[in-house]
Amino acid sequence: MLNYTIRQLTAELAAKRVSSVEVAEFFLKRINTLGKALNAFISVDEEKTLAAAAAADRLIAAGKAGPLTGVPVAHKDIFCANGWKTTCGSKMLANFIAPYDAHVIEQFNAAGSVIAGKTNMDEFAMGSSNETSFFGPVRNPWNTETVPGGSSGGSAAAVAARLTPVATGTDTGGSIRQPAALTGICGLKPTYGVVSRYGMIAFASSLDQAGPFAKTAEDLALMLNAMAGFDARDSTSLQREGEDYTRDLVKPLAGLRVGLPREFFAEGMAPDVAKAIDEAIAQYKKLGCEMVEVSLPNMKLSVPVYYVLAPAEASSNLSRFDGVRYGHRAPEYSDLIDMYNKSRAQGFGAEVKRRILIGTYVLSHGYYDAYYIKAQKLRRLIAQDFTEAFKQCDVILGPTSPGTAFKIGEKSGDPVQMYLSDIYTIAVNLAGLPGMSLPCGFDSAKLPVGLQLIGNYFGEAKMLNVAHQYQLATDWHQRMPQGS
Numbered sequence: 001m002l003n004y005t006i007r008q009l010t011a012e013l014a015a016k017r018v019s020s021v022e023v024a025e026f027f028l029k030r031i032n033t034l035g036k037a038l039n040a041f042i043s044v045d046e047e048k049t050l051a052a053a054a055a056a057d058r059l060i061a062a063g064k065a066g067p068l069t070g071v072p073v074a075h076k077d078i079f080c081a082n083g084w085k086t087t088c089g090s091k092m093l094a095n096f097i098a099p100y101d102a103h104v105i106e107q108f109n110a111a112g113s114v115i116a117g118k119t120n121m122d123e124f125a126m127g128s129s130n131e132t133s134f135f136g137p138v139r140n141p142w143n144t145e146t147v148p149g150g151s152s153g154g155s156a157a158a159v160a161a162r163l164t165p166v167a168t169g170t171d172t173g174g175s176i177r178q179p180a181a182l183t184g185i186c187g188l189k190p191t192y193g194v195v196s197r198y199g200m201i202a203f204a205s206s207l208d209q210a211g212p213f214a215k216t217a218e219d220l221a222l223m224l225n226a227m228a229g230f231d232a233r234d235s236t237s238l239q240r241e242g243e244d245y246t247r248d249l250v251k252p253l254a255g256l257r258v259g260l261p262r263e264f265f266a267e268g269m270a271p272d273v274a275k276a277i278d279e280a281i282a283q284y285k286k287l288g289c290e291m292v293e294v295s296l297p298n299m300k301l302s303v304p305v306y307y308v309l310a311p312a313e314a315s316s317n318l319s320r321f322d323g324v325r326y327g328h329r330a331p332e333y334s335d336l337i338d339m340y341n342k343s344r345a346q347g348f349g350a351e352v353k354r355r356i357l358i359g360t361y362v363l364s365h366g367y368y369d370a371y372y373i374k375a376q377k378l379r380r381l382i383a384q385d386f387t388e389a390f391k392q393c394d395v396i397l398g399p400t401s402p403g404t405a406f407k408i409g410e411k412s413g414d415p416v417q418m419y420l421s422d423i424y425t426i427a428v429n430l431a432g433l434p435g436m437s438l439p440c441g442f443d444s445a446k447l448p449v450g451l452q453l454i455g456n457y458f459g460e461a462k463m464l465n466v467a468h469q470y471q472l473a474t475d476w477h478q479r480m481p482q483g484s
């Protein structure tokens with residue numbers, strides 16, 4: 001059961017060789033032991049999980065199973081789930097019980113899956129290491145001295161350690177792909193607008209997108225089938241024909257043009273990462289792909305552009321946490337302003353405060369044109385680079401992260417170093433493109449290396465095809481951490 005994919009699990013359930021309750025019990029046991037040691041979860045509610053599993057068993061017995069019926073899914077604690085504590089990794093929301101379901105949760109419920117718990121994350125999804133969580137850092141199951149990446153580090157660690165077969169996350173600048181890379185699993189960020197943001201606590205609304213974590217590309221496709229779809233409650237949700245994201249998985253890759261951005265390979269990658277990526281390129285050549293050099297000349301601007309735009313949006317989105325409308329309220333205060341000040345000072349951690357200060361500054365009168373407007377213009381140029389590149393290739397390939405998992409505490413004192421760990425992922429969010437990470441090897445310390453694929457707009461099925469064919473030819477995705 002430990003390594004079952006969605007198809008294997010649903011086949012066992014359909015054949016009644018195992019019940020959904022037994023599956024839930026199996027994974028809950030792991031969550032309550034190994035999961036505690038990794039600090040991967042913020043909320044576990046056995047009663048709710050087992051009740052949902054029992055309901056799934058009744059559906060299966062009645063012959064009414066959906067595509068994910070009985071499959072446990074751990075959700076990042078950024079998604080509101082009715083009756084579940086939903087904290088966003090913050091003291092600000094430490095006692096918030098969501099009174100409704102996010103669209104993503106509704107979709108998974110409709111597909112029959114069982115909520116396995118809510119996973120730990122960087123506070124308000126700000127971070128690349130999971131060290132900014134009010135609930136403490138998550139540990140990487142490959143080496144518990146190291147970080148799992150962030151901000152969806154709890155979900156990534158949970159899938160890597162087989163605490164749950166699959167999980168959800170969100171990606172504003174890399175928060176699905178980078179933790180997937182650092183924990184040796186697969187993670188996908190869809191084209192902006194494909195998955196509704198309704199009920200997903202907002203960080204930077206023009207960049208935020210939800211996506212799946214799994215062991216295989218095929219599982220990602222099955223999860224995306226459940227997650228994607230129009231939702232009138234999110235004004236940026238796209239109204240499109242439904243897609244079956246598994247439809248292209250089996251297509252051979254012969255003749256596929258794979259773009260290698262010159263700027264990705266210029267400098268900055270750790271030697272072990274570069275070696276693993278080179279080996280992946282060789283594998284793709286064997287599969288009949290043609291390598292094409294492309295250029296993303298403005299990519300170097302993506303981290304500075306992101307750190308103007310994302311904090312600007314965050315400062316606006318987080319203004320609602322004032323102790324009145326939402327969030328923690330200071331127990332003692334003298335007047336209204338003092339109450340706001342104290343509530344926000346107590347409720348938010350250092351990284352969130354840093355972002356709110358930067359965002360307020362770049363949006364302020366006199367600086368708005370110089371920073372915010374300028375960054376918006378550069379964002380357009382970054383997106384145009386991709387449009388040009390996709391004239392010459394079908395998919396772009398590169399590393400997900402410049403290095404492998406780093407030690408807990410190693411970068412937390414230096415925000416700029418931390419921000420640079422998203423150097424290869426952030427441009428994809430700025431352009432609104434789909435991107436994914438899949439495991440492609442290990443470094444000399446036996447820590448996983450992630451391979452990034454970037455698709456053109458709505459190129460998810462193609463990207464998943466490219467990943468699946470690689471997984472048919474290699475076995476990196478089958479490796480699991482020792483002790484798990």
Ligand code: GLN
Nearest residue numbers: 125126127172173174175
């Ligand atoms: N690490 C980036 C940040 O701190 C991206 C986070 C994310 O994608 N949510 O903002």
